Amino acid sequence: MSFGSGAMTNSIGEIKNCDVLFIIGSNPTEAHPVIGVEMKKALKKGATFIVADPRKIWFARHADIHLQLNPGTDILLVSAMMNVILSEGLEDKKFIEERTEGFDEVKELVKDITPESVAERVGVDAEDIRKAARIYATTEKAGIFYTLGITEHICGTDNVRTLANLAMITGHMGKPNAGVNPLRGQNNVQGACDMGSDPGKYPGYQPITDQKNREKFEKAWNVKKLPEEAGTMLPKGFDLAVEGKMKAFYIMGQDPMMSEPNIDHIKVALDTAELVVVQDIFMTETAKLADVVLPGTTFAEKDGTFTNSERRVQRVRKAIDPIGNTRPDWKIICELATKIGYPMDFPSPKEVWDEVASVAPNFAGINYGRIEKVGLQWPCTDTEHPGTKFLHAGKFTRGLGKFHALPHREPAELPDNEYPLVLSTGRTLYHYNAATMTRRSEGIVQKSDEAFIEVNKKDADNLGINNDEIIRVITKRGNIKARAIVATKAKEGIVWMPFHFVENSANKLTIQAYDNITMTAEYKVCSVRIEKV
């Protein structure tokens, strides 16, 4: 990591006072609607919006500069922006000097990446890149906001680091109304990472490879020896299962059959495993393949905490008793552990949290009493600590901010004669992931209940495809049908689909290629052909 951890450096409440918002690979009005509302406040106040997105999303339509880039060319775009900043002397020399390391390599890397040299591949006017670079660099309160459009690539980590480079050369870090802000997709993805659902880290991002950490947790958990080696990441786990080497999966509240690319492969993995246990609220596609299904509860039936995108730990409260014979997920794990012979006798989630606070310094100052009314933002290291609105003030978590010189890499699959279009997938406002929840809402279903594909008017005309027509979408991996929405929202040569609909899952189409560090799949680029049916 460039700074120390992967969370929003700044707060949601600061957004409205940004003077420049550089939104890249993120569609806030649909994926994070209420952050969208905060951004609209900034828009109303006259902030300048620079939006990099292949589609004419809401903020692109209201932006001062819309960089309608080709999917998978983010590094080229941002490198060209850095080229402009450095060649015009707009960088923050003091910040680079005092707070960072590794700058020279980045300088060397971007030296020849002029806007003119990449304009064609990126698909954006060189002059627009120059303008964007100047505005971003010369505005004090300039924040970067990104989402899956940045991370869901084989070079997802490189993309993120390149954005960090951009923020660091301009000194837009460690102060309010600036920073680098990943908007987290799922309600508690931040919390799940924080709590150590990670093969290499204990809660609070403490590496398992550090012996001191292991000893601490051995003591806290009363076990003789904790494993020293990092575990396998989930996609690798599925591969091992196909080879017969991973025997059991215990899956709490996830639906990899919908959320991972190439579901046929995952099906084989789960079918081959000796034991698959799924805890969930519905009979999901994954649960159907399980040997045992344990009925958990929704958020309305349990106490606990969620951590949002801005690192705020907030109280989730039980509103009703569990439905039927369901049990809250925390209770299921405790009871199962006890059955296996390791007593877990937490009377309620409050005591679980207290244990978290006792083993993870980032959360040491947070307890249920303090977050009764308003949540606290970690790091919060003692009970007097007010929480942290923005990170890296004065100093980065890792000490010096690290520049990473990263060249552009082409997507795993490029268009060719047979599959001439680029497919990107993403979220719509009306649904949420596999839509197991949203599709059970009468109102939402009334508004949107069908797979669709956005096709640019020109591409549609060439193929004789009409608006509203059901067409076939084909990749090397499979094909599905979807209703065509013909408009100018998607760029020419690019088609876009939401991934929510199980009967026509876009994940049947997407490529099984991953970022080599996070193992996040490349959902944003693959090559397709569309046809009339």
Next chain:
Amino acid sequence: MAKLTININGKNCRAEEDMTILWAANTLGISIPTLCHEIRLKPFGACRVCVVEVQGESTLMPSCVTKIKDGMVIRTDTERVLNARKAVIELLLSNHPVDCMTCDACGDCRLQDLAHEYGVRESRFFTKPEKGVKDDRNCMIKFDHDKCILCGRCVRICNEVQQDKAIDFIGRGYEMSIGPAFNDSLLDSSCVLCGQCVSACPVGALTEKQAVGKGRDWELKKVQTVCSYCGVGCNLFLNVKDNKVVKTTSQVGTIPNDGNLCIKGRFGNDMIHHKDRLTEPLIKKNGKFEEVTWDEAYSFVADKLKKIKDENGPDSITCVGSSRCTNEENYLIQKFARAVIGTNNVDECART
């Protein structure tokens, strides 16, 4: 910001330049009734229920839009002020159906509160309302023409905050109303069904369709919690009656969302009581799921896990945490993997 001296109801106080009279009064603990005012919106000055007397001004001034001046002398409680407010309320009630007994906003209605506070029992101008509930196919937002007091809060939140511009004032004079242009269904407009208008409406004109008849305000237990959809982490209130979530509401002032919610948070919680919910533990026997007791399920899983661990080692087991579950649950699943099973194979799906 510079401080100015003003006098409210005989007391001298300091308030910040740029404040309205309403704002200054509120910070000093003096309450002034309002109807068209909403903290999330620009002051509008339409209903005139917030009027006050300002020395040197011949007419009463709407406090929500009038900025304070140095040395201003203000009274919020004179006979003249109270009578003017009463007249406003009477006028509003003159064509408002007084059917509080069946209204879903009963108990949570500013007009009802004010009529109660100012003792307005009957209207001098009563005419029978006739338009009634608008027939709209959408199944989330109900609009009752007759209850609308034309305060414009819904129109303004749609235009100023959401910037979706789906609804506006339509018609004129006595026929004036609010809604999508051409009186279409919300489903045919640029409306994204966020329900922000419902949250802004001070009366029973805009309400949650699905909650109609399901409980009165004082019967509903309002439990503050966090939306379970996206990573914004909006605070919302589940309204509960008889162990059922009847509707979801929001409150201005909550962090981080200040009473704003989107369609998913406000209207997407039907999954809680959905008939498809799994309700019993299941074990697959001969390819078919069969209901079992929790004890059977636990024994089965415990035995299998122990056997697999003995035969193939702990690293042949993978645990998957969830971005949908709580922090505590994620903490426990990794503890389960590491301390109970003895493996670091714990991960979650697509870390986004």
